[in-house]
Amino acid sequence: xxxxxxxxxxxxxxxxxxxxxxxxxxxxxxxxxxxxxxxxxxxxxxxxxxxxxxxxxxxxxxxxxxxxxxxxxxxxxxxxxxxxxxxxxxxxxxxxxxxxxxxxxxxxxxxxxxxxxxxxxxxxxxxxxxxxxxxxxxxxxxxxxxxxxxxxxx
Amino acid sequence: xxxxxxxxxxxxxxxxxxxxxxxxxxxxxxxxxxxxxxxxxxxxxxxxxxxxxxxxxxxxxxxxxxxxxxxxxxxxxxxxxxxxxxxxxxxxxxxxxxxxxxxxxxxxxxxxxxxxxxxxxxxxxxxxxxxxxxxxxxxxxxxxxxxxxxxxxx
Numbered sequence: 001x002x003x004x005x006x007x008x009x010x011x012x013x014x015x016x017x018x019x020x021x022x023x024x025x026x027x028x029x030x031x032x033x034x035x036x037x038x039x040x041x042x043x044x045x046x047x048x049x050x051x052x053x054x055x056x057x058x059x060x061x062x063x064x065x066x067x068x069x070x071x072x073x074x075x076x077x078x079x080x081x082x083x084x085x086x087x088x089x090x091x092x093x094x095x096x097x098x099x100x101x102x103x104x105x106x107x108x109x110x111x112x113x114x115x116x117x118x119x120x121x122x123x124x125x126x127x128x129x130x131x132x133x134x135x136x137x138x139x140x141x142x143x144x145x146x147x148x149x150x151x152x153x154x
Numbered sequence: 155x156x157x158x159x160x161x162x163x164x165x166x167x168x169x170x171x172x173x174x175x176x177x178x179x180x181x182x183x184x185x186x187x188x189x190x191x192x193x194x195x196x197x198x199x200x201x202x203x204x205x206x207x208x209x210x211x212x213x214x215x216x217x218x219x220x221x222x223x224x225x226x227x228x229x230x231x232x233x234x235x236x237x238x239x240x241x242x243x244x245x246x247x248x249x250x251x252x253x254x255x256x257x258x259x260x261x262x263x264x265x266x267x268x269x270x271x272x273x274x275x276x277x278x279x280x281x282x283x284x285x286x287x288x289x290x291x292x293x294x295x296x297x298x299x300x301x302x303x304x305x306x307x308x
Contacts, residue, residue, distance in 0.1 A: 068226075077169070
């Protein structure tokens with residue numbers, strides 16, 4: 001693996017992850033009605049730390065391979081959507097717009113995994129929890145929209 | 155050019171560009187002291203529309219090429235930083251944090267151009283205005299920090 005590539009991809013993940021500390025869960029989030037299966041607050045940074053490391057690792061492994069174009073396009077798409085979601089949800093509190101973003105993110109992650117499968121089986125397996133996590137986060141976003149209609153006007 | 159790649163890269167640009175309409179210049183921004191050379195408000199969406207199209211076009215042209223790994227890594231880094239800047243500046247009003255982000259963005263764009271030069275001369279020239287524009291935007295961010303010390307505490 002090329003360490004320079006790893007560092008650059010990790011930089012992109014750091015930009016996305018910075019939204020988590022700059023737009024943290026606040027008093028408003030705690031007052032929202034959430035389903036019983038909502039992961040505890042501590043689970044989010046733990047999950048994202050793993051996923052960002054795995055994303056940087058997979059990016060650095062796959063970028064130099066022949067036929068990596070589609071994987072690289074989906075990698076770029078998912079990191080942009082990932083960076084966008086947190087400011088829209090926690091910053092603007094626009095729950096429905098955040099839901100649209102996370103559905104797009106889910107599709108981008110599915111596209112990334114589909115592109116990784118024939119290229120690099122290790123990268124595929126290391127990132128497959130990403131789709132599970134975005135499924136949970138998306139279901140949570142949807143549940144919060146339906147349980148808090150007064151907060152979900154936009 | 156592969157149109158599927160173009161659409162995916164344009165999707166990433168759309169996520170970045172969505173921050174411009176979701177976190178627009180507001181009353182606070184208009185009250186800030188700005189230098190005489192500040193571009194007018196209308197110039198920003200015009201410049202970004204060109205740059206996002208050029209980014210998607212360059213990404214789709216370059217992604218399938220041999221030796222595109224570094225260009226792809228910098229492409230991903232710049233779109234994440236690009237998506238992050240607007241919510242931090244206009245959303246959080248954290249002028250100094252935004253300045254750090256835009257300096258990182260400048261470096262990512264310089265890295266992208268350096269990686270494009272030997273790969274695809276057309277992509278290089280189409281994206282060279284990006285570095286000029288981020289230089290202007292970065293200088294404006296710095297100028298706003300120094301002219302508005304009371305607004306620039308973070």
